[in-house]
Amino acid sequence: MNRFVFATLILSIGLSTNSHAQEIEDPFSDGEFVIGSSERSKIENNVFISWSFLGLYEQDTKNNSSVLNSSHGSFLEKNSRLQFEVESKLNVSKQIKINGRGFIQQESQMYLDTNEDITKTENELLEGYLQWSNRASDLSILLGRAKPVWSNGFNWSPANLLYPYYERPHFDEDKLQQQKGWDLVQIEKYFENWSFSALVADLNSARFPAGQFQSALRLAFHSGWDASFILYNVDGEEIDSALTFSSLINDATTIRLEWARQHRRELTATQNDVASDSYWDKSVIGVTTRFAQNWDLALEYLHNQHGLSNAEWNEFYENIELANFNIENGNQIAESVLTLTSSSQMFELGQLRRNYLYLSFADNQDTGFWQYKQSVQVNLDDKSRLHRLQFINNWTPNFNTKLQFEVFEGCNSCEFGLLPSQKSIRLSFYYRN
């Protein structure tokens, strides 16, 4: 009976909606939205140039209980940035394309302790390459600066083996430097459900001797499930490898698995690198599911052997305390300042510990009103947490804003409790033409 009542109710709603549909005004009747020939030619145009503008203001609150915030350093309290990005695509012929993408920015940084106000201008070519494809478009050769992305992870990307890892410890869409590519030569061959690629790229990092190259081979398969296998090598080192897998497990849920084995540790601990392993594994398992009304839930677990063990972490923390003590007492000052600086820099290299959980909840409805994204990254080894909350508003098709809050929680000797910043607020404006 209940079922019958419910069914009748749904049917009546359906019928009333259908009759309502007859009265719905046609937005296309006045020709406003009709795709004219000029718009069509814009789509097919051989030269495409787009630009975007970003304005950003960020204010951080100092974590006074962090031993990395000793009175000997200076804390970056305010940061404002104006950034102009240009992307161009030129189809020289059906077989040759030239793509370029770069930015120029002016950034002002204000330091709390020293009252320093530094303004700097930067520009960078993020990507700039020439791509040739054969007539059948199943073979392409790319020459120039490009950014291949092999990882299918949401938050962590172990399969992105090319060095340096610009997007670590996490991807920040406002930090365009993270989207910089590598100078490379890449050949790709496409089959029906398979693709094969090989590349040689430069190694622009102080960690490696000048003139060294990195190379990679990638075999990828896509069908009901996706998988890829990557082999990676730096001159004179052992071969690293990575595997990725992703599949839909129902209409709304995707599962992702990634694993990478490297023969070089990601973290370059200056004093405490006691690990004697010959390789380090990093693996991620994650699910994302989309609920009705476009709500997304993502859950990921990262196991990271590159991270510091309990013993290494204790030593790392004790060395920071010792460096502070030495500076206060006028002993080994230069060495101690170096310890504090290199310890702070470790946070930019990746996750410092071994087990992490990531949970995010996002409202992806493109309603023009505030979209909401919330995430928490939990360090399972010391229970410290990074909370991130974002509100995005699309004011017009071209103009949108983002308000972001970050809060770092944890004990004084925990990863997120040790960070110099306790919380931050950032307001970003975007205009895209």
Add this chain to the structure above:
Amino acid sequence: MEFTISFIAKAISIVLFCIFVFNDRNIFAADILSEDQENTAIEEQYDRDLSSQELLEKIDSVRGYGDLSFSFDIVNVSYKKNSEPLKNQLSVKVLNNQSIVKFESPARSRGRAMYKDGDNMWLYIPGTRKTIRVSPLQRLIGEASNGDVVGVSFSKDYFVFARGKEKLHEKLVTVLSLEAKSKSSAYQKVKFWLDKNDSYKPIQSEFYSRSGKLLKTAHYKEYKRFGEQIMLHKLLLVDPIKEGYYTWMLFDNYKIEKIPLSFFSKEALKRI
């Protein structure tokens, strides 16, 4: 440490279990469809002019050119009660059951691209350079899902399990009830109302989930000639539950063109 890993493994298992169990349940909606089917069966007076397969090919012909590769543009305008309408524009290339969808507007979506191969779909996001797997059922804009903006092939992907006649808007129409051949199709069941007096062009259709839930109703509002063929020009998708939620789709610039097979690839998305 072992305890932590074990705890996480259990937590993930519970989440996966809940997703499997609860995502597929809608018992009441399943009943609605079966009652509807019964009614259709009672009223069934077969129209023997065209076979069911031919009718499915008729439906396909208003959205494509059979085995030929072709392109078209779509403008979607989505309406929601007490909200400003949202708009996006896409350009689509189709070859058989493969489609590439390029996002042309709004500016914040430009550069995105989707690839559909059968029941599988991927989305390329230019900012992160990532290509992620998405579901054809996931909402694209308003009532339009990812699977609604690509090429369709009802004649290959569905079979007719019931056929009859009904009166709709004072017209006697042919009603077809379709079921997907594959369990992983975006819509498990689809019902079409075809205008017998106008070359069996679709007038209305209803799309149902695997559990039998009515997801959306489509009203075929206008057709237009592109070259030799009459194609669907304006489609209205209506939310069956929420009054005032609907999406207009304008299909335009249909063009038969030679597109290499290798263009249709997940890996090719980043080259578009």
